[in-house]
Amino acid sequence: MSRAETAPPAAEDAEAESGRRDYKVxxxxxxxxxxxxxxxxxxxxxxxxxxxxxxxxxxEVYRIIQLLEGRGYLTRTKSDRYRLSLKLFELAHMHPPVNRLIDTALPVMRALAGRTDQSCHLVVLRGSTVLIVLQVESPLPMRYSVALGSHFPILETSSGAVLLAFMPPDERDALLDRLLAEGEAGVERAAVEERLSAILDKGFEMRASLAVDGCTNITLPIRDHMGATIAALTVPYLPQKQARLSRAAVFEEARAAALEISRGLGAAEAPARNRAVRVEEPARPRRRGSP
Known part of the structure; x- marks a missing residue:
């Protein structure tokens, strides 16, 4: 009798999984x-x-480059230099969950920008970073803008902190362990946990931007039909003479927009503890980083 015939099912599964990981292409x-x-x-x-x-x-790379160019993933310039095309971004937006999120959020965010005179963007987690999947700019000539498709470190952004805070506890702890192990300079676990606890208690984060002086990040969670936080809506509030609303008023508009997007995705009403909030002065940043 062969070894494969005598191996228990669990062992066979483990061998198959190991083989898949070790297989080279x-x-x-x-x-x-x-x-x-x-x-x-x-x-x-x-x-x-x-x-x-x-x-x-x-x-080694010549034929692969030609293939990627032929399939539309790379673009070649007249000087025979290459750049990445938008095809990967387009493929990502064809993924049903992301596509539904964007379709639901876009009209709400356009209305939010129009009412508040502030830009806003939508962010999701991607590994150890956050990814900008939707950006709507303020109608004013002076505005805050984040490039679509940009990545930022989780702990340097309000969006990342909100997404991290609302993760299931086991997943949050594992990701936080990994982030801190990667050597984020100047970040102490106790300070991060205090920040996340405050976000969970209030249901949002509003603090001075680590990247832009005078800008206040207003960030709220976006929930799906299962109640899971799948994205974060951020309004980087810039006070200027032409803006019609105060920061407190913009917060209320942003909170209503986040709830509308969440409801559009099938979420129930927000938890009771997060319904009544008081807007306070945002914490001053201790160091500079990403928005």
Whole structure:
């Protein structure tokens, strides 16, 4: 009788899973390496620069680059330099949950920007960062703008803090362990936990931006039909003469918008403890970082 015939089902499953993890697909690995490298490039790059950055020969990457260009993932300039196209972003937006979130939030956020004269953006978690999936700009000439598709460190953003705070406790602790292990400079666990506890108690975060002096981040959770927080709505409040509403009034508008988006996704009403809130002065930032 063979070893496979005598192995218990759990052992067979473990072996199969291990085999899947160890299985190598060189061409796919090269393609992913190129895409991940290109995603971090701020300028167009040549094939030589790609091969040098990945530690691979020109011969190894040439055919993969041609394939990615042919499938629309890379764009080549007249000077034979490459840049990442928007195809990956388009594919991400075809994913049903993200697509539904954006479709539900867009009209609400447009109305919010129009009423408040403030920009707003929608953020989701992606690994150890937050990702901007929707941005609506203020109608005023002077405005706060975040590039669509941008990534920021979780602990340097109000959006990230709100998303982290409303995660299930076990998942939150595991992610926080990982973030702190990655060496976030100047961040102490006790301070982070105090911040998250305050967010859970109030149901939102409003604090001075770590990136832009004079800007106050107003951030609220977006919940789905299961009650899970799947995104964060942030209004980076900029006081200026042309703006019609005070910060407190903008907060009320943002809170109503977050509830409307959540209801559009099937969420029930907000927990009772989060319904009556008092707007206070935002905490002063201790260091500079991302918005």
């Amino acid at each position: 060189p061409a796919a690995e090269k393609a992913l390496d190129i895409l991940e490298f290109m995603a971090g490039c701020r300028e167009d790059v040549t094939q030589t620069e790609i091969s040098a950055a990945l530690g691979r020969s020109i011969h």
